[in-house]
Amino acid sequence: MDSQSSYTYDDLPWQLIVPALQGELSPVESLQFDEWLAASPANREKYQRLVHVWQEGIADYSIYQNADESLAWEALRGRLGEVPVIRTDFRQRSSTTRRWAVAAALLLIAGGAAILYNRKGDGVSYETATGEQKTVALPDGSTITLQQHTTIRLADDYNRNARTVVLLGGEASFDVAHQQQRPFVVDMDAASVKDIGTSFTIVKTADSIRLIVSSGKVAFTKKETGETRELGAGGSLCLYTATAHRGEIRTTDSAGLLRFDNSPLADIVAALQKQYGKSIRLGDSTLAQKRLTVHLDGESLEDAIKTVCASLHLDYSTDETGYILKKKDYKIK
Amino acid sequence: MSPEEDKIWRSIQRKDGEAFEHFYKDHYKFFLLAACKYLGDAPLAQEVVNDVFVRLWQDAERIDIQSSLKSYLYRAVVNRCLNELDKHKRDRQHFQELKHRPEETAEWKEMEDNELKIRLYKAIDDLPEQCRKVFRMSRFEELKQQEIADRLGISIKTVKNHITHALQQLNRVLDEWNTLPMLLAMVKYFFGHH
Numbered sequence: 001m002d003s004q005s006s007y008t009y010d011d012l013p014w015q016l017i018v019p020a021l022q023g024e025l026s027p028v029e030s031l032q033f034d035e036w037l038a039a040s041p042a043n044r045e046k047y048q049r050l051v052h053v054w055q056e057g058i059a060d061y062s063i064y065q066n067a068d069e070s071l072a073w074e075a076l077r078g079r080l081g082e083v084p085v086i087r088t089d090f091r092q093r094s095s096t097t098r099r100w101a102v103a104a105a106l107l108l109i110a111g112g113a114a115i116l117y118n119r120k121g122d123g124v125s126y127e128t129a130t131g132e133q134k135t136v137a138l139p140d141g142s143t144i145t146l147q148q149h150t151t152i153r154l155a156d157d158y159n160r161n162a163r164t165v166v167l168l169g170g171e172a173s174f175d176v177a178h179q180q181q182r183p184f185v186v187d188m189d190a191a192s193v194k195d196i197g198t199s200f201t202i203v204k205t206a207d208s209i210r211l212i213v214s215s216g217k218v219a220f221t222k223k224e225t226g227e228t229r230e231l232g233a234g235g236s237l238c239l240y241t242a243t244a245h246r247g248e249i250r251t252t253d254s255a256g257l258l259r260f261d262n263s264p265l266a267d268i269v270a271a272l273q274k275q276y277g278k279s280i281r282l283g284d285s286t287l288a289q290k291r292l293t294v295h296l297d298g299e300s301l302e303d304a305i306k307t308v309c310a311s312l313h314l315d316y317s318t319d320e321t322g323y324i325l326k327k328k329d330y331k332i333k
Numbered sequence: 334m335s336p337e338e339d340k341i342w343r344s345i346q347r348k349d350g351e352a353f354e355h356f357y358k359d360h361y362k363f364f365l366l367a368a369c370k371y372l373g374d375a376p377l378a379q380e381v382v383n384d385v386f387v388r389l390w391q392d393a394e395r396i397d398i399q400s401s402l403k404s405y406l407y408r409a410v411v412n413r414c415l416n417e418l419d420k421h422k423r424d425r426q427h428f429q430e431l432k433h434r435p436e437e438t439a440e441w442k443e444m445e446d447n448e449l450k451i452r453l454y455k456a457i458d459d460l461p462e463q464c465r466k467v468f469r470m471s472r473f474e475e476l477k478q479q480e481i482a483d484r485l486g487i488s489i490k491t492v493k494n495h496i497t498h499a500l501q502q503l504n505r506v507l508d509e510w511n512t513l514p515m516l517l518a519m520v521k522y523f524f525g526h527h
């Protein structure tokens with residue numbers, strides 16, 4: 001685990017390099033940046049290296065991200081069937097498994113990456129069993145995490161003309177890669193949710209649809225009346241579909257969510273301690289007043305700490321009792 | 334061949350399915366990216382990589398590998414890609430550029446670049462979730478910092494911090510990569526040996 005060292009690494013004027021790479025330098029910054037570049041050939045070399053990485057070095061990340069070695073292996077194993085294999089675990093695979101493997105490979109060819117699915121005439125369905133959680137990576141870079149007992153369906157032409165996912169039941173979290181021209185829509189019998197660049201969770205039971213928005217904004221539409229509500233980060237609502245409260249929309253409690261808006265670090269630390277039951281100490285009492293806007297829902301404690309440290313330029317270390325946050329040592333300001 | 338690779342290769346020659354599976358899964362993305370560079374088509378690239386591995390498995394006893402297993406496979410993947418391009422000639426200009434197999438030194442450089450890329454991608458995968466998301470939006474969706482801040486409901490300062498952190502991690506990979514010359518020279522020796 002090298003997370004600690006990863007947060008102490010810093011010897012470049014990143015406040016200039018980042019906008020320079022993105023073409024967002026102000027005139028003043030531009031002058032400062034030119035000065036830094038002119039100061040030494042090493043600076044120029046370092047910057048050129050970063051430009052190369054930023055522009056070309058990571059250009060095919062989406063291929064890497066969508067590649068799934070397990071699925072590819074399944075496809076390969078289907079082709080190894082004819083040759084003798086010594087290990088018994090290989091021999092035990094039935095021919096049905098092989099057919100599944102080929103089918104799984106076809107899905108990858110279609111551009112998606114999933115673990116298990118059922119094919120029907122009108123699209124591809126994904127479902128989870130008891131105690132199972134599954135993440136489905138979609139060809140457009142969006143991901144859907146299914147909790148147990150959840151079923152979703154994707155149309156065959158997903159990402160060609162439209163991006164519609166049908167949630168048949170259960171709980172699913174959506175992390176959507178925003179596309180202006182092809183909005184991402186979650187369709188349910190009684191309502192639909194359209195993303196406006198965001199991540200959100202939907203829990204659909206027999207008698208309700210609950211929506212929790214983690215970031216960005218969504219439009220929730222009740223189909224019966226066409227009533228639409230826009231919901232931003234931190235917002236949640238519940239539409240009741242059972243006879244007793246049919247059609248009623250209630251804003252639900254979003255307590256327990258780790259969302260902070262310009263909050264002092266002391267509050268954030270207190271909330272994280274409460275949520276994860278681990279000690280988090282501040283190496284310096286002045287840190288308590290540092291302020292931060294951040295959403296840490298769904299992140300592990302370690303990731304949450306990393307995010308906070310990255311945002312406030314802090315380092316962290318661990319000992320047997322928990323985490324300690326402290327100021328970072330800068331070599332170059 | 335390094336002792337570790339030698340061990341894996343012997344296991345594969347003995348038809349140890351488990352060792353083969355591990356080796357395949359550990360290196361799949363490396364070879365997939367290499368093939369994609371030539372073919373520009375992920376499904377076809379997967380087919381090519383799997384063709385090469387099927388042959389490796391089927392002919393393992395008969396194959397004599399003098400260089401490293403990884404570079405042997407890299408060369409096999411490149412050859413299969415060139416055959417594929419030859420067969421389809423579907424992108425003539427691309428084909429013209431790539432139809433000659435690279436010189437050995439250029440091939441080495443390509444393999445090295447590919448390895449670095451895998452390390453950079455692993456570093457992106459290791460970023461905290463929100464940081465990775467911001468970085469993805471910035472680099473791959475080409476959104477301005479303010480747009481990202483608006484969409485995620487976070488401050489522009491936080492956006493900057495996330496992008497900075499992500500770039501620092503990538504820069505660290507570059508630094509570590511550049512301090513590997515000894516190891517690389519060694520691999521290069523094995524690679525160039527045959």
